[in-house]
Amino acid sequence: MEGLGKMDRRSFILGMAALGTTLSGCSSDPSAFRVRLLKNSIPSQLPNEFRRQLKQDIKLDFKPANQLQDLFNDLQAWKQKPSRNQTSSPGLPFISQSSEPIPDLITMGDYWLSTAIRQNLIQPLDPKAWQLWAQLPDRWKKIVTRDNQVWGAPYRWGATVIAYRTDIFRDRNLQPPQDWADLWREDLRGRIALLDQPRETIGLTLKKLGQSYNTADLNKIPNLEPELVALNRQARAYSSSTALQSLILDDVWVAVTWSTDFLQAVNRNPTIAAIFPKSGSALFTDLWVRPAPVSSKAPIADWINFCWQPDIAPQLSLISQAASPMLSTLDANTFPEKLRQNPLLVPQPEVLARSEFLEPIPDATIEQYRSLWAKIRGSA
Template sequence: MNRRSFLLSLGGMTLSQLLVGCAGNNQPKLNVQLLKGSIPSQVVNRFNRSLKEKVELKFAPVGRIEELYKRLLSWQENPKATDEPVWTRFIPLRNSQTVAVADLITLGDYWLTTAIQRKLIKPLEVAQLQQWSSLDSRWQNLVKRNEQGIPDPQGKIWAAPYRWGTTVIIYNRDKFKELGWTPQDWSDLWRSEVRSRISLLDQPREVIGLVLKKLGRSYNTENLATVPELEKELQTLNQQVKLYSSNTYLEPLIIGDTWLAVGWSSDVISVLARYPQLRVAIPRSGTAIWADLWVSPKETAKDALSSQWIDFCLQPKSAKEISLFTKANSPITTDIQASDIQESFSSLLLNSQEVFAKGEFLLPLPPEATKQYESFFAKMKA
């Protein structure tokens, strides 16, 4: 599954290539490769000022989670990769060298299982994370895995969350004003007024999951055969759908071909800023939760700076800045008020604790269950 499979271009203050401090042979260094737009530059600058010694900080944004995962794979094959000399960056048409192994890297929670299974990352030194105890137990359990990447209360800590979002309904406010109602929950996707006006993600777990949620079941139901009404609900929903896409589901909504779409909150941020007719609803019965995590590549050495950075992201002031500037939620409680944000983003950032309580992570399923989801989904679209 490739959440956000196109480049993100978030509005407001975002982090471009940022290098803080002067290079020195004996100077401590922290190399972080992160998802573009997921950390504001203000947080990096404050972190630099908080350090007691001079440190070279290198924060390099990458456009897609998939690309970050591919870097983990390349580092496994070439663990001695190093940074290219600065002067070579200005040579036109040169061949790019292998990117240096980072101390920390962003990874989506959905990629965590395979990263552990393929031994691309190593457990974190939780004893050095002062803010760890402030995390809700659900966050701690999400990243506590066994060696096969399966959630395990006795497992090691493989990652640290720093922001999260949801699967949402995004709709054209003008069209629904004419209808006299607005989408509030998954059941609204079955209403006759929106037949052939819906775009859905081309993802079995997401689509079947929202139907399960409508029926009062879990996104992580392992045996779909235990839900007798599921196939009928899937077929009825399919009649409502104009297209399935995980990459271009917003474009039809913008030009008016569809009136409603189901997508990831991280994708809709930029279009909300540019198209005032669009609004977002987080389904009242609950939805899927995605998370951006810090992980440590397998080949990196133990580094206290990495722990300091993770801790810094979980401090209340940093967490609030990350939420406000990246339009995502924090794994720790923040005091964000309606007056802090634009109205169009209020549904994404307010009432986050209630949304989190009703939401579910898409946890890894057994292989046979995964095949069942794929089979049901293919039959639905046939």
Template sequence: MNRRSFILTSTALTLGSLISGCQANHDLKILLLQGSIPVQLIRAFNQELNSEKNINFNPQANLAEIYRLLEKWQGKTTPATEESRFQFPSLPFIQSEIEKADLVTLGNYWLSLAIQENLIQPLNQNELNNWANIPPVFQNLVMRNNQGDIDGNGQIWGAPYRWGYTMIAYREDKIAPLGFTPKDWSDLWRVELMNQISLLSQPREIIGLILKKLGYSYNTNNIQEIEDVYRELTTLNNQVKFYDSTNYLQPLINGDTWLAVGWSTDILPVLEQHRNIRAVIPESGTSLWADIWVQPYENNLSEEKLGEIYRWINYCWQEDSATRINFFTKGNSPILSAENANNRLQMSEEIFAKSEFIEPLPETIMAQYNELWQGLNN
């Protein structure tokens, strides 16, 4: 499973049962990424409302599908090239009709695109009671100008409520006899691991970790000028048994591969279930992602409904809520430091400072990334 593809978990099924009886009578409609908010938090919020109002929490399996819905609600169609732009597989099904929501989850990668297409509207800082408790790196992530560019003087276009990172998982029983412990991206190139690695089928992630190994940014836009990138990618490709963004951990569990690169929300639960699997956050830094509450563009929301939107956002930023998000979703709330979270493996402040959120690149630059990636099969 992974956070960006179709997933069905026991938590999500419980969430579906929880909300099914609430859809007939509700004021606020929230479309959220499945598994990103625990059922326990929703129950606690509904109890705190202490009224006849019901909130419709509608989980969606895929961030790309949420973005498509934002476009649909604004009467826009998604170009045929959109799937390649996002680098995500097609969904096995698409729900026929989903009523426009008042608040939705969006990944940080889509934020600038949504602003450019006028799919969302900025939030009112005066209504964000805990904004001052949000670390500057997350404030900067959502403060943008009208072109979607990060701007410290821009408006607040979203409320980050969960974040995570890319990491390395490995079989301790297979790696220990080799005489080393993986610590950084450079370990993926060790000859002892030839044909024993599974990688995400994501050009930005894999070319990005190569750039990080070479001392560059994940968001480098002049990769054609870096001669070592293709050589490093070709060498790394010789180490890889297969690429997959969904089922990359099962071979590691079975012992068919010895090391895998993947997302923290996938890997952390596996560490609790399999004692022979260990994980490490690369010392040179890694890619970050964030789940963000955004408000779809709407001209006529009532003051009452706006109040409910901000009440929910502020509720997610309370310490008790943050603790539930950390514990039950294996993500990290931005209001709790990673080192104080409830997960088994935490990111140090030093590594966090070296890490980056992956941002959209111009189409001409993405074409260079895709050309490099496709060259592996030639």
């Protein structure tokens, strides 16, 4: 399903309270617990708090990357590299024992999971070692389980949302958007930025029609093509990287974007707001996965459990601007007010229930998406 999902979730404004730099300079210590993660995806104070809770004295090496794509590229490169306990390969003289060891855990988006498994880039994890696995909601268990093996531990999630300019809607006395159907409103024609992603844009149209994002046969939805033609007329631009920026710069009034991008930008751009569509949306989740070549006694299970703890999950959600999957299992009345009142991090249960992860789809369906996308984008 390459080319059809979320290839890039960029932040225009980076939070200062999330981990954005290397925690410790201990890359030469073979016993260190090494984690490579998406920049700003965990609060900067959490690794030190984790170290305080451990019963053993261990050095931590947490290093961020700017993009999920960078981390996936690293996984592919590490597949060709000896693990930290191996010597350099005679067939690969450019790899030396002094090169940086492969980490114990790495962040990966759920979009890449099937590809990573197929290419043998990651290894299964053992959920029996996770005390809180039983509390993880079933839909997050399902997204990381293949053939009765668990390949990742979800620690944060986000959704596709509709952002809009509050000042423009107020000054023109326009009704703010509430659901996907509002993108077809005549008063918004030519004022909308859409994601340049077939599964996102065709998917939201399916949702508007009361269908699933994971519809297996697009040809069985007779109204889909005319609805997409109408939506294409509404759009001023398609972009997976600058839709939100176009909104901030007054190029459009409405932008379909990802909640993580929006929440990073809103603090410095108070004229923008966003809604979680009432009919449900597309979900994505970031996972802890274990690179295939790694074999170590690092406290992997301890770290995963730590991220899911009831007192840690709200902190992670509020500061990293992406919700922990454990939030829905906790009493929202115990959350900080800023978190409790954020509908993108704590959406209404019924809205979240109507939302879906973008699941792997058959090759025949991928071809339907590509053909329909090319036809719609090529139409006037």
